[in-house]
Amino acid sequence: MTKKRIQSTQILPIGIFVVCFIIFSLFSHSFLSLYNMKSVMELVTFVALPAMGLAIVMLTGYFDLSFVGVIGVSSVLMIELVNAGVPPVLVLVIALIASVLMEALNGFLIIRFKIHPWLCTIATMLIYLGLEKAVSKGDYISPQGEFFNAVRFSNILGLSAVIWIMIITVLIMIVIMSKTTLGTYLYATGGNREAAKKVGINVDKYAIIAYSTAGVLSWVSSFCYVSQLSGYPPEAAYINQLEVILAVFFGMALSRKGVINIWGAFLGAAYVGFLASGLGLMGVSSYWIKLVEGLLVVFVILGTSMKNGSLVQLD
């Protein structure tokens, strides 16, 4: 009977997290301040939301690098449409449709033409990034009007809107993944595709659903970007790509079952955010922080590869 025992594999990541936390709070008295916590959480949303999308795609057995492009297109689309006078609700709807279609295209290409997920999403990433810049002309564009401003400076129960959006999204995703058949079938498709087919699950349909869900999450993410930053710096999401990937893998290391999951992706994103913040407060330059993150990715994967054998077979 398995009670919620902490597995041996979880000790290391949890341990590192605790140790870091202690070091950071000792080093800088502002680390533990409410203000710092809140601003870190606001930054965490940029990583957590795409990480959840990537997590869903990965646990279904696929991969996605293109989400940075989808977020980019969705963001600049929102900005341009708002500036063109389109009513906000319509703007959001259009951006949502665009995001879902872009991601679903990945699913379609991979299933229908049997292209390798890595290569396909690298290609679509380039296409979408190019599209993003075509719309923004490479500039840091900003939305006019009150709508996004209102979101940015809102204050509900002491937390800004984006944090609430993140929390609500996390909760919804967790409920979907653990309590609905959708979640179970996505896991089943990723766990043993042939077995899932045998039981009658339409694995192709669920692959497309997984990608489309990533599209929705990219859309939410782009909304947060545009609101918080009052605009969209060119390739902003691309800059955070490493953190998103790290968050997902970290979440897997943290999970009891050793599986990629939503809650883990969120925790991973939070961890990355706090790590970056803490190191920053200690005076470490952002480039070193990225270096550390890159090394962490290698180590986490190394650890899981050695335990399980190859994560994702190339051939």
Added chain:
Amino acid sequence: MKSGNIKAYVMLIAVISVIVLFALINRSFLSIANIEEVVMRVSVLAPIALGIMVVLIVKGIDLSPGTSIGLLGILAASRIEQGTSLAGGLLFALLFALIIGSLNGILIARFNMNPFITTLAMMFIGMSMEKVLTQGGLPIYLYGDSSGFDRLYRVSIVGIPLPIVIFVLIAAGLYILLEYTNYGRRLYASGMSIRGAVNAGIPVRKYFASAYIISSFLVFFSSMFIASKVRSGQPLVGQSYLWDAIGAAYLSTILSDTKRPNVMGTILGVVLLAVITNGLTMLGLAFYWKTFARGFLILFVLLASTMDSTPVWMKKRENGAETV
């Protein structure tokens, strides 16, 4: 290579038509200066593409050139800026290239890590190292420097620019290595049938790792020429070269009957991509269209290469006599 030959001719026709198309749009496309420009770009891009092709032979991929191109340039430039001789700077960069290649090789071949993720992570690590070394992205300029670094790109041997000479040497050398030596034979065997190669007594892990070392080694050459061309160590130059190189390497598999990555096909791919890139610039299109076009090209190459067979990636068990 029967049908492969036909496809090669088709490709050749495609290249020629693209050239004609661009020439029609903009007269100066066919000017001597522009042709030189294209040839130089081919010479600089080809080693990278050939490196990726070698890794493709063992069913892997190398994304690290995305930053190692810039990183190696920065390393060489920083050494030279601080007074090291040209040879010293180059040697330093070469050493680093081999370290990167070895790391990739060990992680992937010895520890069974996924090549995509590993080289992607290396790329990210490289990106941050670039930023650290250049204090935030400022190129390391080498104006009026006496080491002769900037001459690398511009010097000629018997009238032929050095980059072209090196490219031809590398291409020829690689071709001979792969087609005519024991190493090449065993490398192909390791990639095409890992269990068959094991059965024949080949130490496949070593061969897998060596592919990544070769890739980084070849990147070194291109990286030096690129840095020399702009007379500086530039961070983030690598990206566009990387995608073109991947496209070219995959293109070579389309041209082979048995989907073997090969030198000739890769070079043809490089030519095509260099021509297209150059043409797009000539057309005066904004820079972002190039990223766009690259993505489409890679997608197209991918679609074409998986068109006529079940992909290696999603093979089903075949019903065979062995399961009676």
Added chain:
Amino acid sequence: MTEKVLEVRNLSKSFPGVKALKQVDFHLNKGEIRTLVGKNGAGKSTLIKSITGIYQQEEGQIFLNGEDVSHFSPEKMSHAGVEAIYQENDLIPYFTVGESIMLNSEPRTSSSLFINKKALYAASQRILTEELNSTIDPRTLIRELNVSQQQIVQIAKNLVKKPKVLIFDEPTAALSAKEIDNLFAIIRDLKTRGVSIIYISHRFDEVFALADSITVFRDGMKVADKDVRETTHKEIIEIMAGEDGVEISRERSHRKAFTEESVLTMADGGNSFISGISFELNRGEILGFFGGEGAGQQKLAQTLYGMLPLETGDLRVFGKPAVITSPSKAIELGLGYIPRNRKEEGVVMDFSIQENITLPILPQVSSHGFIQRSKEAGIALKQLQDLAIKAPGTFTNVRNLSGGNQQKVVLSRWIATAPKILILDYPTIGIDIKAKSEIYRILDRLTENGVSIILITPEFEEIQVLCDRVLVMRQGRIVKEFASHDISEKELLLHAIGVSDEY
């Protein structure tokens, strides 16, 4: 009044080069436990896969309770009530037992949006406790269960759909005696609840303890249906073996009495797959290894060739102690291994004939690392002629060769290494008769030149024609040795299966 729940008429199924099922008639009565027995390759597993829809037959029909299900896909057959349980289960390690059992049949909440977890675990609990008498907690993760428990979960999974026919394919391979008893209790219980059962096994004590009836297969045909109470172990083996005693005047080249010189000796060798292996291989001899699936012959071969470690015992090659840690080491010592899986391990697909042949001996056809194509072609051409390989030339891609010719390429590769010891694993599977006899002749010639051969094969005829001695293996051990003139198929099977004389 025995009603037939499943009926198969005139079923035939072929694969390239081999006719696996020849006009088979088979039936399963309602509420009975029927076992399928037969040698390896007799057609049992092909029949099962045809019934469950994995294979489509060329001729013949299948009826389930009178309904024609001849061309149903696996999903449809499962839906119709026919389920099979194989040795490899399809459970997902990180799912819980309950989730696995109820996959795609999850109970929903009233709003039908969510899974009713309580109901899910209650339902799976019920199946486990009431139908299978098991104490497994449905909240356990699959990967925390042992093999026998996973099997029970697999069965539970199949029971959710309330099947009419359940098929078990060698289910007791990895089970302990107690677990086997448990499984039998489950199966008997299933029978009382109206499920009809097909049970494939080569373990006769199990067969006779559990089954109501036995169907015997041989060479792709059904040869007998017997009621368990009206037959004996010996009789079944006789039927399995076929017409014995016929002194086949085989054209066995009178092998020059091989010298008593031992080229390879293993003493008490063992690892996780084999134990207590002791045998000697003499020069110029063909030593056969015979046994059922999983008896350990293949693992032994892989151990000799350095693919698996030898953990206990000694190995001597040509009198000197040898530690073989990798195939290249084995090749150095003069060994060669022709593996069972020709397409993935034997040849390098998409390499040409000459590229394949010279792969282990590249140093011999190259100078300073550069391959001399002409030398290579020369060697390949010689092999092509010696072994009568049918191909346009040495540049031909092996993918375009027939199975028999591909195998000859593999053989010629190893012959080109001038080996002293060759290990062959199921060398003629899927190969037509003509190529088979050509290969036999090649092997004979090799021994005349002093090569010693270890031959693993399930085909009695091959053993008769080729082997000087045979070692029978069962459950990772060598259980009996025969000299060639002494062999009868019946005896071989007896020892491979493990039937004692009492029956």
